[in-house]
Every structure is written in C-alpha cells, then in structure tokens.
Amino acid sequence: MTRIKFGEQFFEAENNETVLNTLLRNNMQVPYGCKTGVCQCCLMRSLDNAPPEKSQVGLKDTQQKQNYFLACLCESEDDMTVALLNNETSWLDAEVIEKTDLSTNVILLKIKAKEPLAFIAGQFVNLRRNDGVIRSYSIANSPNSEHELAFHIRILPNGKFSRWVADELTIGMPLSFSHAQGDCHYVAGQNEQPLLLIGTGTGLAPLYGILLDALSTHNHQGEIHLFHGSRDASGLYLEEKLIALTQKYSNFHYTACLSGEVHDKKYTPGRANDIALQNFPNTTGWRVYLCGQPEMVLHSKRAAYLQGASLKEIYADAFLS
Ligand SMILES: Cc1cc2nc3c(=O)[nH]c(=O)nc-3n(C[C@H](O)[C@H](O)[C@H](O)COP(=O)(O)OP(=O)(O)OC[C@H]3O[C@@H](n4cnc5c(N)ncnc54)[C@H](O)[C@@H]3O)c2cc1C
Ligand code: FES
CATH class of the missing domain: 2.40.30.10 (Translation factors)
Structure with a gap:
C-alpha cells in the first residue's frame, strides 16, 4: 500500500488503484476525461519520486524529465507527493x-x-x-x-x-x-494513395473531417472508401450527405453497413470492419483509419496489418461510440 500526498492531505492507494482513482475516491477535485491515457486532462506532476514509466506514455521528453505523469495510468510503486498543474491558460x-x-x-x-x-x-x-x-x-x-x-x-x-x-x-x-491533439488525421503529400476509412457510431466524426479535408482541401486523387457501421439504419446519421459526396467526387465510395436486421437492399449486412477488410483483402500501400468501438479498432488494426498495411499507416481512435 502506498501513500499519496496531495496538497496538505495524505491518502492511501488501494492495490492496483490509480492515483486518479485514489484522489476521486477521496472526493478531491481532479480534472479527468477518458481515463485511458488519451486526453491528457489528468496531467499531474510528482514532486518527489519519479512516476512509473507507463504513466508517462505519450508525454513529451521534457515533460517526462520533469516528472509529469497521467494520473489515470499511474499505479504508484512508492509514496508520492503529487500536484495539479496550473493549466488554466x-x-x-x-x-x-x-x-x-x-x-x-x-x-x-x-x-x-x-x-x-x-x-x-x-x-x-x-x-x-x-x-x-x-x-x-x-x-x-x-x-x-x-x-x-x-x-x-x-x-x-x-x-x-x-x-x-x-x-x-x-x-x-x-x-x-x-488545443487539438491526436495523430488520427489526413496526411498531405501522398495524393494518389488509396484510403480506407472504417468507423462505427460517432467514430464517423473524425472520418468525416478527414474526408472533407482530403476531398475539398487537398483534392485527394486516390480512391477513398468509407465504411460506416451501425446496428440499425437510424445510426447511419450522415447517409444523405455522404451519398451526395459520392455523386460529387468519383473517387469517393461509401458503404453503409448494418450489424442488426437489414430490410433494405441499399444497406450491406454485417460489421463495417469485416465487410471493409473482406472487400479489400490486400491493404498493402493503403492508409487505413479506424475510429469507434475499442474492440473493433483493436481487431481491425491487427487485421489491416496482417492484410498488408504498414503499421505506421494505420491510424486509430478508440472510444465508446
Ligand atoms: C479521443 C476521443 C475522441 C472521442 N470522440 C467522440 C466523438 O466524436 N463523439 C462522441 O460521442 N464521443 C466521443 N468520445 C467519447 C466522449 O469523450 C465521452 O466519453 C462520451 O461522450 C461519454 O461521456 P458522458 O459524460 O456523456 O458519459 P459518462 O458520464 O462519462 O458515462 C459514460 C458511461 O456510459 C456507459 N456507456 C458507454 N456507452 C454506452 C451506451 N452506448 N449506452 C449506454 N451506456 C453507455 C459506460 O459504462 C460509461 O461508463 C471520444 C473519446 C475520446 C477519448
Ligand atoms: S483522463 Fe484522459 S489521459 Fe487521463
């Protein structure tokens, strides 16, 4: 059992409990968002011992050297004195x-x-x-x-x-x-590269931004295939806009996938990720974007890699979508 000093108070961390959860359990006001090390809202600083390495994943070298850490990833190994950053600015x-x-x-x-x-x-x-x-x-x-x-x-x-x-x-x-964060975005300079965009639920949000950027800002010439998945048709919330884009840009293709019952032929039955990767069994040279349910993202990342895509060309954002 380790002790966390926060301000003038001491709290005991339970086994395998993160610093964030110890502080929240004791009703301390600590900012947090995703609790999975993505949003960096829970950034804190250790004022004595170096924090565990895994709580510094994704932080800049300069932050790591100054003992910054993400409280939601930090299971303390020693007693720690921790402080919030004055990040109002x-x-x-x-x-x-x-x-x-x-x-x-x-x-x-x-x-x-x-x-x-x-x-x-x-x-x-x-x-x-x-x-x-x-x-x-x-x-x-x-x-x-x-x-x-x-x-x-x-x-x-x-x-x-x-x-x-x-x-x-x-x-x-x-x-x-x-400020905006994350590396799931369009990369300019490879105008002919085929793009495979797979999203479930509101995982469509970043894909739609990427699509608009590729088509209208960068005049992307390579083929772009977007597969959006939902359980039922009400979840395909940008269907009309996406169909309109397919009519405007001949290199853009949209497949609406339903994992539940399908009553209309315009929808493809099955999961968006399965359908996309079956349609394109060789992803060598493709840039692949995966956004939505964490299991789908994890599974598809592996599948896209095994089917040929380079790991550095697979971009992923996983969240409950
Ligand atoms: C990088 C990143 C990008 C994101 N982008 C988006 C985005 O574009 N759009 C978006 O909507 N969200 C997005 N999210 C998720 C978003 O940050 C929130 O987690 C989400 O909106 C839930 O917050 P909340 O406060 O409403 O729910 P909370 O009060 O935090 O409650 C969430 C709880 O609801 C439960 N829950 C989860 N899914 C469901 C469900 N389908 N039905 C019922 N209960 C459920 C879970 O158990 C979870 O504990 C993103 C997250 C990350 C990390
Ligand atoms: S709460 Fe998002 S990184 Fe810790």
Missing part, C-alpha cells in the same frame, strides 16, 4: 453557434472559437464545462477561416457530459476547449 474560449439533431441520439454541435486556432481535421479536443467536467470529442470538420469546430456527440442515457449537451447547452453559451 491552456483552455481556449468559444461560443456555441449550432446544435442540431443528426439522429435520435446524435447531436451536431458547432462552436466558434474566440481566437484563431490550429488543428488538423480528425484530431480531437477536450471540451470543458464550467464545473470542470471534461470530455474528449473528435473534430468533424476541416480547418476554416471562421474558427469553427464541429462535433458529433452521441447522447448516452446517463452520460454526464453528453446529457448536459442535449438538455442544457444552448446556442450562445460559452464553452471552453483544449
């Missing part, structure tokens, strides 16, 4: 400018940043409520001169953040967000 201000239903449980949320911002389509930002609740959302549009960001937010029945978006967030309200 890393939040940017925006205002909600659009909130539209894309389906019965997916909302299109658009915000306009108060200042110019840098991002690449497909990256994600952390959105923060006034009371400090933070969640990560993928950017579903491409960079624009209006400094706007679009998100596809799935409303979970008891979701703290998503329910609040559905019930309380209104146009004109302020919302803060972090």
